[in-house]
Amino acid sequence: MIYFTSDYTAGTHPEILERLQATNLLHTAGYGSDPYTRNAATLIRQACGLDEDVAVHFLVGGTQTNATVIDGLLARHEGVIAAESGHIAVHESGAIEASGHKVLTLPHHDGKLRAEEVEHYIDEFYRDETYEHMVAPGMVYISFPTEFGTIYSLEELESLSKVCHSHSIPLYIDGARLAYGLAAEGCDVTIKDIARLADVFYIGGTKAGTLFGEAVVVPNRSLLPHFFPLIKQHGALLAKGRLLGVQFEALFTNDLFGRIGRHAVELATRLRSAMVSRGYRIAVESPTNQQFFILPNEVVDRLSKEVSMEYWGPRGECESTVRFVTSWATTAEDVEQLIELL
Secondary structure, three states, rough: OOOOOOOOOOOHHHHHHHHHHHHHOOOOOOOOOOHHHHHHHHHHHHOOOOOOOOOEEOOOOHHHHHHHHHHHHOOOOOEEEEEEEHHHHHOOOOOHHOOOOOEEOOEEEOEHHHHHHHHHHHHHHHHHHOOHOOEEEEEEEOOOOOOOOOOOOHHHHHHHHHHHHOOOOOOOEOOOOHHHHHOHHHHHHHHHHHHHOOEEEEEEOOOOOOOEEEEEEEEOOOOOHHHHHHHOOOOOOOOHHHHHHHHHHHHOOOOHHHHHHHHHHHHHHHHHHHHHHHOEEEOOOOOOOEEEEEHEEEEHHHHHOOOEEEOOOOOOOOEEEEEOOOOOOHHHHHHHHHHHHH
């Protein structure tokens, strides 16, 4: 079986595992107060072009991170604007609503929000004389890349950031697959742009080579002044915090984060070209490590005997949309074997 189900089905990148093994028997303080975690935070700040006093927090998983950050950013009467396809609106089992906050969905355009529609929603909300009886838009959530593997251009991000700041609400970027978005062909956004335009964002590790872990970066320092106890309240504080620090220290050493992203995107591009050359239709034009194709069900059934992949939505009567995902663990041989099976 060859695996294209997701980008976290394998364990951890060998360079990260090597660092975990090398530090395994050392004794350090807990809860992220160890030297590895402090150094990891420094490396991330440097990569993002941020000052040394910018907070970097390490949490375990993406849903946990989104729920904790969003709860910290919003007042009790506020909700979060997101695309109707956004992860927090679709695939997080109501985690945001469980924290007492509503997800306010807007139409998506290949997974993306449009700045003018966000602005229109906020303007219309406050034009309604009964707005104090409704859930107020307290922040904007986007994913980079999106759940469809698409990416925002720098112009689109700047426009969204401008709308948020003109209405004094934060822009939060879910970077679960940030490594693959930044490595995408045609991407004109850098991690420093993300840090400049977002008020809070996170750098995904779970889907980019670590065993687990996400790094929350808070460029707008005034927004989450007491985030540490909130992390603990959400059950998101890892006692053996150095396990997160060691992994992110390795991820931001010798450009491992960038190398992982480029490797996966290169193989995804090879797969897409092969699919197109054989006449299969692309469901979404994604330049990242997630590729979506419309395949006849008989092809899906035949491939499924040797290939692990994922339906994207319900199975159709005659054909279905299927997602293939590459990662640091995908090899060129895996892709060539899949192409042979086609």
